[in-house]
Amino acid sequence: MNETCRKIRADILSISHTSGHGHIPTCFSVVEALYAIYRVMRHRPEEPLWSERDLFVLSKGHAALGHYCTLAACGYFPIEAVAAFGAFDSRFGCHADRFKVPGVEASTGSLGHGIGVAVGMALALKIQRSDRRVFTLVGDGEANEGTVWEAVMVAVDQRLDRLTILYDHNKSQRRCLQIPNPAERFRAFGCTVSEVDGHDLQALETALTRSVDRPHVVVLDTIKGHGCQTLCEEVFAWHRRSPDSATLTRLMEELHAG
Numbered sequence: 001m002n003e004t005c006r007k008i009r010a011d012i013l014s015i016s017h018t019s020g021h022g023h024i025p026t027c028f029s030v031v032e033a034l035y036a037i038y039r040v041m042r043h044r045p046e047e048p049l050w051s052e053r054d055l056f057v058l059s060k061g062h063a064a065l066g067h068y069c070t071l072a073a074c075g076y077f078p079i080e081a082v083a084a085f086g087a088f089d090s091r092f093g094c095h096a097d098r099f100k101v102p103g104v105e106a107s108t109g110s111l112g113h114g115i116g117v118a119v120g121m122a123l124a125l126k127i128q129r130s131d132r133r134v135f136t137l138v139g140d141g142e143a144n145e146g147t148v149w150e151a152v153m154v155a156v157d158q159r160l161d162r163l164t165i166l167y168d169h170n171k172s173q174r175r176c177l178q179i180p181n182p183a184e185r186f187r188a189f190g191c192t193v194s195e196v197d198g199h200d201l202q203a204l205e206t207a208l209t210r211s212v213d214r215p216h217v218v219v220l221d222t223i224k225g226h227g228c229q230t231l232c233e234e235v236f237a238w239h240r241r242s243p244d245s246a247t248l249t250r251l252m253e254e255l256h257a258g
Contacts, residue, residue: 001227001258002201004073005031009227011069011079013251016242021086021094025225025238027066029170029198030137033220034070036204037135037166045075048102054132055121057106059114060139060168064096067104076103112145114138115165119151122163135208137166140182141173149189155215156190164208165191165217168198170224172235186217198222228254 008031016022041054058067065085072079084090091100095109105121108114118136125132142148155163167182179185183193191214194207198220207218225231228251231238243251 001199002032002035005035005201006227006255006258008035008066008069008073009255010252011072011082012065013228013243013248013255015065015069015082015085017245017248018083019085019087020242022065022242023062023240024065024242025231025235026060026139026168026170026172027063027069028226028228028231029222029224030060030063030066030166030168030220031070031227032199032201032204033137033166033168033222034066035073036201036208037137038070038074039201040205040208041133041135043074043103045071045103048076052132055105055118055134057114057118057121057134057136058096058104058108059118059136060111060142061095061108061114062111063137063139064092064094064109067096068092068101071101071103074103111139111142112147115148116151118165119155119160119163122155122160123158125162126158126160131162133162133164134160135164135166137168139168139172140170140179143167143179143182144173144177152186152189152191152215152217159213160215161213163215165215167217167219168222169219170198170222172224183217183219186219191215191217193217193219195219195221199226227258230254 122134192212196203
């Protein structure tokens with residue numbers, strides 16, 4: 001595991017323990033994807049509103065803690081600031097607010113909505129003849145929402161070749177309505193599709209820099225809770241749970257033993 005990604009996961013665990021909030025397994029499944037995005041996109045942590053920056057929208061907004069910890073790792077703010085996660089009047093809410101957190105481009109949380117915002121951004125930039133890119137990270141659960149596929153249809157119709165959609169295929173919906181073949185479905189809609197190991201940083205960066213002439217979907221084969229055996233084995237029990245002190249120690253040991 002990349003050491004920065006391990007550190008991000010450790011920060012997620014610590015802050016969830018302190019705050020009593022956080023969706024740890026779903027954050028863990030996208031750590032490498034989040035970090036890879038910020039390694040390839042144009043951005044300036046010291047100037048979050050730089051006019052030539054690329055844009056990222058976290059459509060699966062319940063992974064906000066993972067996004068915050070990644071932004072901290074990239075230098076947007078000190079990780080100590082995120083310790084207030086979920087507290088009353090904290091700028092680091094359980095769902096991100098673009099008016100409060102540097103680096104957050106869209107306030108998300110209602111599942112299925114973030115991708116539509118990203119498509120709108122990409123369309124606006126195309127109209128402006130800008131070469132800026134837009135990235136959005138979608139969960140497999142929210143892909144049950146019709147708005148996701150409506151947004152994809154618009155993106156294909158408008159040939160938004162500067163739009164990259166990352167699809168977190170962590171099988172979180174396997175007890176209800178899992179989409180078993182997301183790559184095939186996105187291809188049927190007219191997208192260029194790449195399929196990668198969502199925990200392989202190099203493979204992710206290669207996919208994210210692929211040259212395309214239409215919307216690009218990167219299907220991430222991920223494991224919910226990746227990095228901690230307990231989280232992987234008890235994924236549903238940990239959906240909305242924070243560790244106590246003893247459990248935090250055990251999870252940290254598992255994370256650093258991997």
